[in-house]
Amino acid sequence: MESAARDHSIHNCRSIEQPLLSPETAVDHDHHGKRIVDELDFFADNKGRLMEMRDQTVEVKEEGAHDHHGVGQEKQLPDVNTGLNLLTTYTSSDKSSMDDGTSSFHNMEDKHRTNELAVLQAELGRMSVENQRLRVMISQVNNNYQALQVQIVTLMQRQQNQKADHQTPEQHKMINNGSVVVEEKQMMNGFNHIVPRQFMDMGRAEKDELSQCSLEGCRSQDCSGSPPRNDIVESMECGKSTSHVLHRDLSGRISTTNGGEDSPDQEFQGWVPKKVSKMMSPRDVDQASSETMSMIKKARVSVRARSEASMISDGCQWRKYGQKMAKGNPCPRAYYRCTMGTGCPVRKQVQRCAEDRTILVTTYEGHHNHPLPPAAMAMASTTSAAASMLLSGSMPSADGLISSNSFLARSALPNCPPSLATLSASAPFPTVTLDLTRTPTSSEMPLGQPNQLPPSFPQNMMSVPQILGQALSSQSKFSVLDSFQGLDSATHSLADKVNAATAAITADPNFTAALVAAITSIVGNVHSNNNTNNNVTTRNNSDSNT
DNA sequence: CGAATTTGACCGGCGC
DNA sequence: GCGCCGGTCAAATTCG
Ligand SMILES: [Zn+2]
Numbered sequence: 001m002e003s004a005a006r007d008h009s010i011h012n013c014r015s016i017e018q019p020l021l022s023p024e025t026a027v028d029h030d031h032h033g034k035r036i037v038d039e040l041d042f043f044a045d046n047k048g049r050l051m052e053m054r055d056q057t058v059e060v061k062e063e064g065a066h067d068h069h070g071v072g073q074e075k076q077l078p079d080v081n082t083g084l085n086l087l088t089t090y091t092s093s094d095k096s097s098m099d100d101g102t103s104s105f106h107n108m109e110d111k112h113r114t115n116e117l118a119v120l121q122a123e124l125g126r127m128s129v130e131n132q133r134l135r136v137m138i139s140q141v142n143n144n145y146q147a148l149q150v151q152i153v154t155l156m157q158r159q160q161n162q163k164a165d166h167q168t169p170e171q172h173k174m175i176n177n178g179s180v181v182v183e184e185k186q187m188m189n190g191f192n193h194i195v196p197r198q199f200m201d202m203g204r205a206e207k208d209e210l211s212q213c214s215l216e217g218c219r220s221q222d223c224s225g226s227p228p229r230n231d232i233v234e235s236m237e238c239g240k241s242t243s244h245v246l247h248r249d250l251s252g253r254i255s256t257t258n259g260g261e262d263s264p265d266q267e268f269q270g271w272v273p274k275k276v277s278k279m280m281s282p283r284d285v286d287q288a289s290s291e292t293m294s295m296i297k298k299a300r301v302s303v304r305a306r307s308e309a310s311m312i313s314d315g316c317q318w319r320k321y322g323q324k325m326a327k328g329n330p331c332p333r334a335y336y337r338c339t340m341g342t343g344c345p346v347r348k349q350v351q352r353c354a355e356d357r358t359i360l361v362t363t364y365e366g367h368h369n370h371p372l373p374p375a376a377m378a379m380a381s382t383t384s385a386a387a388s389m390l391l392s393g394s395m396p397s398a399d400g401l402i403s404s405n406s407f408l409a410r411s412a413l414p415n416c417p418p419s420l421a422t423l424s425a426s427a428p429f430p431t432v433t434l435d436l437t438r439t440p441t442s443s444e445m446p447l448g449q450p451n452q453l454p455p456s457f458p459q460n461m462m463s464v465p466q467i468l469g470q471a472l473s474s475q476s477k478f479s480v481l482d483s484f485q486g487l488d489s490a491t492h493s494l495a496d497k498v499n500a501a502t503a504a505i506t507a508d509p510n511f512t513a514a515l516v517a518a519i520t521s522i523v524g525n526v527h528s529n530n531n532t533n534n535n536v537t538t539r540n541n542s543d544s545n546t
Numbered sequence: 547c548g549a550a551t552t553t554g555a556c557c558g559g560c561g562c
Numbered sequence: 563g564c565g566c567c568g569g570t571c572a573a574a575t576t577c578g
Contacts, residue, residue: 319549319550319551320550320551320552321551321569321570321571321572322552322553322569322570322571323551323552323553324553324567324568324569324570326567326568327566327567327568333568333569335569335570339550347569349569547578548577548578549576549577549578550575550576550577550578551574551575551576551577552572552573552574552575552576553572553573553574553575554571554572554573554574555570555571555572555573556569556570556571556572557568557569557570557571558567558568558569558570559566559567559568559569560565560566560567560568561564561565561566561567562563562564562565562566
């Protein structure tokens with residue numbers, strides 16, 4: 001048996017998955033002969049390429065109904081998606097143009113067309129903006145939801161604690177685990193009545209102060225400690241039911257596939273120590289877990305960045321719980337779970353890119369169920385935003401897009417857009433990949449070879465249109481950083497700021513670019529600030545990779 | 547000595 | 563049904 005196991009690990013390690021990639025890349029970019037509209041880039045926006053919604057079409061129609069020979073048809077094509085976009089209709093534009101060509105009128109016509117085009121584009125732009133907005137809203141709702149969940153859990157924990165111990169929250173700094181989880185229930189409460197926006201924000205805000213002050217010893221803030229694990233577990237259970245409902249509402253569309261059994265709780269239960277689960281009626285657990293698990297297809301967000309350290313610093317505390325040889329990669333993949341919260345379900349995988357070992361791929365999964373320090377917040381919110389986006393908006397359609405998309409990516413790649421985000425449906429879970437390999441500090445601009453996306457990544461990638469990229473990304477970056485470091489000046493609470501930042505990110509038409517920018521900044525920031533923990537220390541085992 | 551990491555065993559899903 | 567594989571567990575070991 002051992003041999004078998006070992007065997008396979010070794011096995012894995014050697015094989016390379018190059019074969020994967022050839023497939024769709026070959027796809028003819030322009031079978032139709034025109035611009036290949038990238039179907040997939042739902043993130044992309046304005047450029048007129050967005051094929052998205054019929055809304056636009058409709059509007060256009062009104063404006064120039066008379067000469068749209070082609071338009072009529074267009075309209076039919078597109079009705080696929082409602083505001084969520086994603087299912088883009090590639091050919092629509094093609095068609096229209098083709099038609100025009102055929103009809104070939106005069107200059108007038110031409111002009112007309114141009115006009116029309118302009119109008120269309122404008123409309124498109126507007127639409128896309130709207131679209132983005134909606135998306136943002138969705139993601140925010142998601143976040144809020146999560147925040148609420150967390151709050152509930154926290155509250156419950158607290159209540160239980162109080163009941164049990166009767167002590168003031170300030171006292172429990174203890175924790176049987178010894179992990180230094182400082183939870184600020186207080187703040188939670190305080191913020192509670194405020195707007196529940198992104199929970200993380202709240203956490204962050206307070207945390208910020210806390211973390212900074214804590215050293216000095218601002219007890220006044222009363223950092224309540226994490227309650228004993230058991231309690232938590234129990235409370236979680238309680239929370240479960242509640243969360244269930246909520247979850248459904250929010251993620252309804254996603255969960256629809258599962259029918260009623262979606263198990264939102266997973267987040268809550270996080271990784272329930274097996275023992276616990278066993279202890280509870282195995283049956284229940286079993287059932288629940290199985291159902292839950294099966295559907296789980298959680299969204300994942302992976303970040304590619306250059307780093308020598310075995311881990312990028314994201315402000316969180318992680319504990320390694322496994323390491324394996326991945327199939328197409330000689331480098332081992334490490335599994336970490338978040339230890340900042342007692343039952344925090346967040347996990348991450350860290351692996352070096354096979355071709356370019358300087359690139360470290362970190363994949364995050366899940367949402368934190370506890371307040372985060374500012375540093376961690378940044379990354380967390382960014383990734384969660386990306387994830388929620390993926391889930392809320394596009395997920396379902398993503399698949400389709402993606403597949404068709406690959407060619408697009410292909411074509412786009414050569415240009416080497418500064419930053420890329422990849423969307424992959426191949427895996428059991430939807431995954432967004434943010435590529436920071438080149439962005440960092442702008443030092444590496446030399447262009448060059450697009451090695452960043454090695455062939456091993458057959459999936460689909462979304463290229464960020466350079467165009468939008470700049471303006472927006474910078475904007476979002478700003479906000480992020482701002483909220484991140486500054487925070488002081490504003491009258492608004494930190495939460496607000498962060499919120500704004502996140503919103504900006506999400507809202508950003510060039511979402512991916514924004515994300516990339518944000519993350520990059522985050523990473524960098526953390527790096528400098530918080531060199532203490534994980535990142536540096538991890539270095540030791542790096543040799544293993546070589 | 548407790549906490550974190552290491553590492554082989556174990557488990558469940560999936561394709562053949 | 564079997565083997566592959568990703569992912570996780572947990573005993574053993576190392577670290578601080
Ligand atoms: Zn966490």
